[in-house]
Amino acid sequence: MAIVKAPLKTDAAGRCSRWRVILYNPATHKQEWHTVQGNRRDAEAFERDQETRLSKGTYIARAKRLTIAQIAESFLKECKARSRRTSTVLNYSSVLEGYILPKFGTWEAGTVRKSDVRAWLSELLESKGKSVELVNRIVRVFKTLLFHGVLDLEVIERNVLLRFKQYERTATSPGRRANRAAFTEDEIQRLLSVDRPPLLHRDAAWRGLRPSMAGCGSQGRLGGDCADMGLARESVHASQDCSRKPDHSTIWLGD
Numbered sequence: 001m002a003i004v005k006a007p008l009k010t011d012a013a014g015r016c017s018r019w020r021v022i023l024y025n026p027a028t029h030k031q032e033w034h035t036v037q038g039n040r041r042d043a044e045a046f047e048r049d050q051e052t053r054l055s056k057g058t059y060i061a062r063a064k065r066l067t068i069a070q071i072a073e074s075f076l077k078e079c080k081a082r083s084r085r086t087s088t089v090l091n092y093s094s095v096l097e098g099y100i101l102p103k104f105g106t107w108e109a110g111t112v113r114k115s116d117v118r119a120w121l122s123e124l125l126e127s128k129g130k131s132v133e134l135v136n137r138i139v140r141v142f143k144t145l146l147f148h149g150v151l152d153l154e155v156i157e158r159n160v161l162l163r164f165k166q167y168e169r170t171a172t173s174p175g176r177r178a179n180r181a182a183f184t185e186d187e188i189q190r191l192l193s194v195d196r197p198p199l200l201h202r203d204a205a206w207r208g209l210r211p212s213m214a215g216c217g218s219q220g221r222l223g224g225d226c227a228d229m230g231l232a233r234e235s236v237h238a239s240q241d242c243s244r245k246p247d248h249s250t251i252w253l254g255d
Contacts, residue, residue, distance in 0.1 A: 002021075002022045003019055003020070003040065003043045004019065006018045006019060016039075017037065018035060018036070018037055019036045019038070019040065019043035020033050020034070020036075021033070021034045021035075021046055021050070022034075023054070025054075026054070034046065034108070035111070036111060037111075046111070065108050066155045067105065067109065068101065068104045068105050068106075068107050068109055068112065068145070071145060071146075071148060071149045071153065072100070072105070074152075074153060075144075076089065076092060076093060076096075078148065078152065079092060091137075092141055092144075095137060096141065096145070099124075100138065100141065100142055109146070109149050110157065113160060114160045114161065117160070118164075124138075131173065132167045132168070132169045135167055136167055139164060139167075142161055143159065143161040143162070143164065146161055147159055
């Protein structure tokens with residue numbers, strides 16, 4: 001076994017960010033070359049890890065190894081073969097082609113480490129200003145892709161993103177923030193007191209009326225004496241009269 005320098009053209013003089021790790025596979029009686037991104041310590045750690053796998057019999061020969069791009073191609077074919085929803089397949093395709101494959105497409109799946117993914121996601125959040133929702137969607141798709149390599153193709157020993165925690169949104173996070181809280185009584189009274197009140201869509205009484213479920217209906221009408229309703233009694237019920245045309249719907253509110 002040996003470690004050989006393989007510097008990139010963009011590396012500064014005296015520095016090396018790519019290494020070749022040469023292993024001897026006793027099963028095939030051949031030497032196998034592996035590429036490791038990082039410094040010499042990363043290459044040495046990879047060499048020790050492969051030696052451990054060889055001794056345990058869990059080593060995957062290079063001939064059976066696949067890149068992330070090859071696993072992604074198999075994954076999308078599997079999704080279509082299993083008749084996954086079109087929206088689901090499109091979501092996977094957009095995340096893979098737009099983010100994961102440009103970064104990790106040429107990487108051997110077994111060489112991807114959690115630290116590599118975490119550093120890349122942090123760059124997307126901090127340097128490129130991507131939203132937390134998008135980054136978490138990337139995490140979910142990447143994790144599903146690696147599960148395909150572990151369980152279906154059996155070309156990866158483990159999923160490095162198995163216990164990867166999703167990012168939490170902060171006050172400074174970019175992107176839209178949806179208000180999913182219920183309307184307060186004062187807000188509802190003000191909505192119902194205007195000359196042309198908004199059309200309140202159907203909603204379960206136990207869940208409350210949420211802002212995301214209220215829209216402006218140009219032809220909508222409210223039935224009942226809404227301005228004098230006692231909303232504090234928590235007995236409001238919303239129902240829609242479906243006998244009318246969609247643009248002439250009526251929401252009846254009553255206790």
